[in-house]
Amino acid sequence: MSELCVIKLNSKGLQLVLDPDCDYMDLVKDVCLKFLKGKDFFGSRDIVLEIKGRDLSPSELRGVVEAIQLNSDLTIKLIREEEELKEYSYHEDVDRFYYEKALENAKIIRGDVSSDLNEETSLLVLGDIKREVFVKARGSVIVLGKIFGKVEAGEAAHPDSFIIASEFLNTDITLCGRTNEELFEEKTGFFKKKDKKGELKCVSIFRDEMVLEPLEQGILFS
Numbered sequence: 001m002s003e004l005c006v007i008k009l010n011s012k013g014l015q016l017v018l019d020p021d022c023d024y025m026d027l028v029k030d031v032c033l034k035f036l037k038g039k040d041f042f043g044s045r046d047i048v049l050e051i052k053g054r055d056l057s058p059s060e061l062r063g064v065v066e067a068i069q070l071n072s073d074l075t076i077k078l079i080r081e082e083e084e085l086k087e088y089s090y091h092e093d094v095d096r097f098y099y100e101k102a103l104e105n106a107k108i109i110r111g112d113v114s115s116d117l118n119e120e121t122s123l124l125v126l127g128d129i130k131r132e133v134f135v136k137a138r139g140s141v142i143v144l145g146k147i148f149g150k151v152e153a154g155e156a157a158h159p160d161s162f163i164i165a166s167e168f169l170n171t172d173i174t175l176c177g178r179t180n181e182e183l184f185e186e187k188t189g190f191f192k193k194k195d196k197k198g199e200l201k202c203v204s205i206f207r208d209e210m211v212l213e214p215l216e217q218g219i220l221f222s
Contacts, residue, residue: 003019004022004026004027005017005019005027005034007034007035013049013050014048014074015049015050016049017052018053019054020053027054028064031064035068035072036072038072039071039073042073042074043074044073044074046076046077047075047077048076048077048078049065058207061079062206062209106123106124106140107121107122107123108126109123109124109125109126109127110126111126112127112128113128113133113135114133115133116134117133117134117135117136117137119137122137123135123139123140123141123142124144125142125144126144126145127143127144128143128146129143130148130149131170133150135149135152136151136152137154139153139154139161140163140164141164142163143164144165144166146166146167146168147165147167147168147170147173148169148170149170150170150172151163151173152174154175156176156177156178158176159176159205161175163175163204164203164215168184168201169184170184171184171185173203175210176205176210180209183210183212200214200215201215202214
């Protein structure tokens with residue numbers, strides 16, 4: 001095919017027809033450019049996304065979805081795979097788990113963490129985790145400030161824990177035995193997106209992979 005990515009509109013959302021043989025990063029850049037140029041045309045709405053022409057791994061699929069959402073005002077709610085609709089957003093599950101479990105028996109630190117901690121429960125920090133500090137919690141870690149130090153949360157056998165912070169300023173973050181330094185590296189070029197002031201971000205496990213997303217609803221303050 002002459003184009004790396006062809007966008008087709010239908011009554012249920014968008015269909016992307018992808019080149020099966022091109023370099024993946026070239027493909028993602030092409031998706032970024034097309035949605036950035038068509039941002040006004042596509043508008044702001046929730047959509048169903050269908051992908052044709054190329055089999056994508058979970059991480060590759062996430063890269064394509066992020067390319068769309070970072071360069072447009074579209075929100076992808078469902079992925080159509082072989083005539084089956086699969087929910088893409090995981091925010092509702094995170095919100096529900098937070099309300100029901102996250103602060104149950106959690107230790108609360110009323111200020112910054114300036115020395116190492118190793119907790120058997122979840123941890124709520126009402127400040128920052130300072131540099132050269134190692135924080136480990138068996139459950140979730142919620143930081144209302146910034147993470148400058150190393151954080152390890154959750155257990156590999158229980159991937160329902162998460163880490164929340166206003167900023168992740170250290171790439172040494174482990175959740176449920178998983179790491180992904182690239183998630184916490186500063187984004188540039190097509191993927192650079194200005195964060196809203198004070199916007200909380202959540203690291204969770206989605207489709208067996210570690211992901212980082214804005215916590216759009218601000219659940220800590222609702």
